[in-house]
Amino acid sequence: MHHSVLSPMGPEAARIAELSWLLFLGGAAIFLLVMLLLALALGGGPGVRRRLGARRAILAGGVAFPVLVLSALLVHTLGVAAALGLGEPAPLRIEVTGRQYWWEVRYPDREVVTANEIHIPVGRAVELLVDSGDVIHSFWVPSLHGKIDMIPGRVNRRRFSLDRPGVLRGQCAEFCGTQHALMAFFVVAEEEAEFERWLERLRAPVAKPEEPFLAQGWQAFGQAGCGACHAVRGTPWAGRSGPDLTLLGGRLSLAAGTLDNHLATLAGWIAGPQDIKPGNRMPAFNTVLDGPELRAVAAWLESLR
Amino acid sequence: MQVAGFSPIPAALAGLIVWAAHFGLIYGANAVACARGLAGGRWLGLPLVPALVLGLTALALLAVAVIGLRAWQRLEGGLSGQEGENEPRFMVWLTLAIALLSALAILWEALPVLLVPACA
Known part of the structure; x- marks a missing residue:
């Protein structure tokens, strides 16, 4: 680098x-x-x-x-x-x-x-x-x-x-x-x-995944309100106040160079972004998503590449 | 020439005052021209901003030349032998040195106008 x-x-x-x-x-x-x-x-x-x-x-x-x-x-x-x-x-x-x-x-x-x-x-x-x-x-x-x-x-x-x-x-x-x-x-x-x-x-527009676990992630992403701030191309979610998440899984880092990009760091970031990067605009989702939902959302986002 | 109790400092600072005025004017002129879209403008066939800056630079150099020359004449002329009575020799020397320094600074700050495109 x-x-x-x-x-x-x-x-x-x-x-x-x-x-x-x-x-x-x-x-x-x-x-x-x-x-x-x-x-x-x-x-x-x-x-x-x-x-x-x-x-x-x-x-x-x-x-x-x-x-x-x-x-x-x-x-x-x-x-x-x-x-x-x-x-x-x-x-x-x-x-x-x-x-x-x-x-x-x-x-x-x-x-x-x-x-x-x-x-x-x-x-x-x-x-x-x-x-x-x-x-x-x-x-x-x-x-x-x-x-x-x-x-x-x-x-x-x-x-x-x-x-x-x-x-x-x-x-x-x-x-x-x-x-x-x-x-x-x-x-x-x-x-x-x-x-x-x-x-x-x-x-390319992102389609709803066929695989049940990823489909659960898609569902939970919508229900938790992630789309109010984030956009994923081709989906109903088009928020612009947070980063666009199309191809998120293919990026080199998460949270603007803060974390390496893999499933565990992504799930950790969604659950507690204020513990990792205090003062950023993203609220914690550990009280909104339960464990399986969190893992499903992270898995779906990581699959976008 | 010097009234008792009247500080000689303003004479020594004259060069710096000219430099500061030149700096403020060309900075302001360039900023206004960029903000108002006049950077490519022409005046009597000359490019507006460079012509204005060069004009102001010539005026400023003329002013510091007068200041420097007068100080030089006082150094060369009747000042010797009267040190401590009227104007201390050191202050006249300082006036001359500051005028030279100001001339250099004026040249340096006018140079970007000729070498770098405006509003880049």
Whole structure:
């Protein structure tokens, strides 16, 4: 998994990584130079010390050098920033809305909605449009791009692309409330064909299962009122205040990067989400669903993949 | 020139005041242009925002140049020998140094307008 500025997965991230290395190495070189001069000033002979203390040396090293270095860095950095703003035409558009404490992901041209996981085909130009449904969040996938603020009432845009398959981790980078630290997500970079298959699965309506145990889960999901907040494509449940659950079983994590995704963590999450991620919007269902119902709901949701 | 009991500090800070005014004005102009959709606008055939920012930058640089030059003349001219009586030499030197620093800061903050697309 990639979660570092120093592990770039696309051309935009590569330019940012280059800039980071320039700053790290340049900063280290200047630090060593200053330490060397300090050593000379402390232990050098009188001639060396006189030259180091001369007005000309102080003006050159203390004024001219920093002004030149900082000016050059400023011009270079602004050049990188300007280059990152350009993109190829007709990109794939992806909209992400930050919410306390999860991410709604939409592909407006494909009419699909998902959550906490963004699939992106390798080599395609992507236009990302981000906003917020409540407070200010920040969308940050270090191996993809810089931070992008998510501001209520404003859409921020970025262009980027990924040049090889892999899984990248992203994280909310602007304090947004008690569970800010547990507001993560994953970017899945995959080949175009695989991406299209994923979209197909996401678009397919979910039918009521034949298998009795799963059908019991479907029933209990409806009776417990889960559909007031959650949507499952093709079912009567179309709530939008919580994450869309279509293909939930196929996701890499639960509760926005909080838990690994398997039957036990899912059942545990439904029973007691406030014990796992206190302050999130989902109430506990351990008093609404009995044991068999809870297991059936979890089994049905895990089967959606 | 200096009235007794009148602080010489405002003269030394003149460069910083010009810098702050320039910063506030170009930041505000850019924000208003982006918010009102004027970023692509033109005025007398020139791109509106860059022209405005460059105009304000030229004015600000002119102002700090005047401040710096006057301080320089006082340093070179009749000030020597009168230290402690009127304007301490150090304050004149500070005025000049701050004017130079302000000029640099003004240049640095005008640079993004030329290099980065507005409202990106």
